[in-house]
Amino acid sequence: xxxxxxxxxxxxxxxxxxxxxxxxxxxxxxxxxxxxxxxxxxxxxxxxxxxxxxxxxxxxxxxxxxxxxxxxxxxxxxxxxxxxxxxxxxxxxxxxxxxxxxxxxxxxxxxxxxxxxxxxxxxxxxxxxxxxxxxxxxxxxxxxxxxxxxxxxxxxxxxxxxxxxxxxxxxxxxxxxxxxxxxxxxxxxxxxxxxxxxxxxxxxxxxxxxxxxxxxxxxxxxxxxxxxxxxxxxxxxxxxxxxxxxxxxxxxxxxxxxxxxxxxxxxxxxxxxxxxxxxxxxxxxxxxxxxxxxxxxxxxxxxxxxxxxxxxxxxxxxxxxxxxxxxxxxxxxxxxxxxxxxxxxxxxxxxxxxxxxxxxxxxxxxxxxxxxxxxxxxxxxxxxxxxxxxxxxxxxxxxxxxxxxxxxxxxxxxxxxxxxxxxxxxxxxxxxxxxxxxxxxxxxxxxxxxxxxxxxxxxxxxxxxxxxxxxxxxxxxxxxxxxxxxxxxxx
Amino acid sequence: xxxxxxxxxxxxxxxxxxxxxxxxxxxxxxxxxxxxxxxxxxxxxxxxxxxxxxxxxxxxxxxxxxxxxxxxxxxxxxxxxxxxxxxxxxxxxxxxxxx
Numbered sequence: 126x127x128x129x130x131x132x133x134x135x136x137x138x139x140x141x142x143x144x145x146x147x148x149x150x151x152x153x154x155x156x157x158x159x160x161x162x163x164x165x166x167x168x169x170x171x172x173x174x175x176x177x178x179x180x181x182x183x184x185x186x187x188x189x190x191x192x193x194x195x196x197x198x199x200x201x202x203x204x205x206x207x208x209x210x211x212x213x214x215x216x217x218x219x220x221x222x223x224x225x226x227x228x229x230x231x232x233x234x235x236x237x238x239x240x241x242x243x244x245x246x247x248x249x250x251x252x253x254x255x256x257x258x259x260x261x262x263x264x265x266x267x268x269x270x271x272x273x274x275x276x277x278x279x280x281x282x283x284x285x286x287x288x289x290x291x292x293x294x295x296x297x298x299x300x301x302x303x304x305x306x307x308x309x310x311x312x313x314x315x316x317x318x319x320x321x322x323x324x325x326x327x328x329x330x331x332x333x334x335x336x337x338x339x340x341x342x343x344x345x346x347x348x349x350x351x352x353x354x355x356x357x358x359x360x361x362x363x364x365x366x367x368x369x370x371x372x373x374x375x376x377x378x379x380x381x382x383x384x385x386x387x388x389x390x391x392x393x394x395x396x397x398x399x400x401x402x403x404x405x406x407x408x409x410x411x412x413x414x415x416x417x418x419x420x421x422x423x424x425x426x427x428x429x430x431x432x433x434x435x436x437x438x439x440x441x442x443x444x445x446x447x448x449x450x451x452x453x454x455x456x457x458x459x460x461x462x463x464x465x466x467x468x469x470x471x472x473x474x475x476x477x478x479x480x481x482x483x484x485x486x487x488x489x490x491x492x493x494x495x496x497x498x499x500x501x502x503x504x505x506x507x508x509x510x511x512x513x514x515x516x517x518x519x520x521x522x523x524x525x526x527x528x529x530x531x532x533x534x535x536x537x538x539x540x541x542x543x544x545x546x547x548x549x550x551x552x553x554x555x556x557x558x559x560x561x562x563x564x565x566x567x568x569x570x571x572x573x574x575x576x577x578x579x580x581x582x583x584x585x586x587x588x589x590x591x592x593x594x595x596x597x598x599x600x601x602x603x604x605x606x607x608x609x610x611x612x613x614x615x616x
Numbered sequence: 617x618x619x620x621x622x623x624x625x626x627x628x629x630x631x632x633x634x635x636x637x638x639x640x641x642x643x644x645x646x647x648x649x650x651x652x653x654x655x656x657x658x659x660x661x662x663x664x665x666x667x668x669x670x671x672x673x674x675x676x677x678x679x680x681x682x683x684x685x686x687x688x689x690x691x692x693x694x695x696x697x698x699x700x701x702x703x704x705x706x707x708x709x710x711x712x713x714x715x
Binding site for chain 2: 226227228229230322323324337363364367368369370432433435436437439440447451454455456457458459460461465467468469470471472473474476477480482485486488489490492493496502503505506507508509510511512513515516519545547548551562563564565589
């Protein structure tokens with residue numbers, strides 16, 4: 126039902142689900158529209174794989190389910206998946222040459238749960254190789270471009286997901302967040318994203334990067350849409366994921382409209398120091414004022430080990446990555462070198478050819494810090510400070526209900542802007558890493574615009590299992606502001 | 617602390633990665649640059665602090681789950697081997713290991 130006032134691609138997940146439920150729209154119509162959008166905006170580099178026939182078959186099957194009275198809560202809504210989730214019917218590359226042409230024999234739990242809720246899969250979305258990166262430039266295939274300024278990065282590692290949602294090539298997408306990979310691209314592209322508490326979403330079928338940090342979550346244009354998706358994708362997966370928590374699924378849409386009167390929002394001084402760009406500071410402060418108008422109180426707090434989270438994260442994550450990525454040996458799946466002399470040479474050449482620079486760097490760092498004689502000094506030391514960082518949050522949550530600050534120190538930088546300096550990327554992760562290390566839920570909410578008209582994201586961090594509260598706070602802000610409704614020129 | 621070319625070669629061998637000389641050179645500079653920011657972490661007094669593996673263990677006991685050791689999956693050999701580089705009669709092929 127495209128109307129002159131509102132084109133179909135501006136419909137969010139909840140609106141589409143409503144229109145489908147009311148019979149004003151079929152899944153085939155909605156799906157065709159977004160497939161067409163994806164095709165005509167291929168230059169943004171958001172998608173890595175699309176199979177229109179498969180997707181339309183899913184849409185027809187969805188319309189049939191509805192006709193048969195068997196509609197799920199998200200029946201017929203088309204969404205796209207980050208190419209880090211394995212899918213039986215579409216290729217999965219994790220943004221790497223290593224997995225070019227790979228076909229998974231099964232669907233990731235998150236993919237399966239969303240399909241059971243009725244969603245139709247539009248395709249697989251670009252990302253940094255094995256989710257390692259903050260700009261999507263580490264994709265082995267092609268960069269993704271920020272729709273607000275195509276000469277800039279969309280952020281990463283869930284860059285393709287953020288681009289697809291911001292450019293209306295999908296009403297929503299899945300992402301994964303290890304050190305900020307949902308929150309930072311959501312901020313850079315002006316959309317909304319949430320990473321739930323570690324252990325709430327199953328990691329089964331997510332190509333593993335750092336297992337004690339990886340979490341799946343939705344990326345959409347509003348907190349309400351994120352709440353719908355998150356309600357379907359969370360839940361225990363006891364037989365498939367050993368770290369999945371025994372926490373029943375929850376309806377996160379139920380409390381979206383709760384009052385914020387008396388809500389205590391902690392403002393960590395370390396998030397507003399000299400490293401924060403002035404345009405980002407100004408945009409974040411605008412939203413903090415909006416929260417005060419909504420009845421919230423701002424409480425100064427301290428997260429004293431914020432800066433330490435950079436080395437701690439960049440020891441733990443590569444250590445786990447070096448172990449996880451040892452499975453890529455050219456034997457059971459993935460790339461194998463053509464020329465080699467013996468088994469070990471086959472491993473070495475296969476991995477040299479299949480992995481990109483950043484992945485190799487992290488494997489090297491991880492291998493080193495886990496090697497004999499260095500394990501205690503680096504890996505265990507990092508895990509000890511990780512506990513101190515998590516304790517700092519518990520200390521802070523004694524005086525506040527939520528924590529707010531910027532998602533990233535600056536707006537999106539230019540493609541190639543960080544040159545060949547991986548450290549520049551690592552340092553820019555400073556505000557998303559602490560919540561990742563502590564396993565806390567965190568989200569990014571559009572909070573205005575900075576330099577070059579680029580979007581700025583407000584980060585909200587909650588205590589364990591407080592996703593409903595986070596989404597409620599984000600939703601109320603979005604009722605009072607319109608930043609999440611703005612769209613890039615020409616979209 | 618600074619890594620040397622020998623360290624890079626040793627780590628690359630442990631990681632089963634072949635590095636070209638220019639790659640190895642770049643890796644040395646970048647990894648040493650990275651370890652400069654790691655120094656701050658090494659200086660922290662963590663005496664008596666338990667390492668944290670599952671983050672939610674900060675607020676509750678998290679026991680690693682074990683499932684019963686029984687066959688639960690159907691045979692999917694063909695699907696599982698569909699993406700293998702070299703397969704023959706249902707077996708993965710590797711270069712000769714034993715003479």
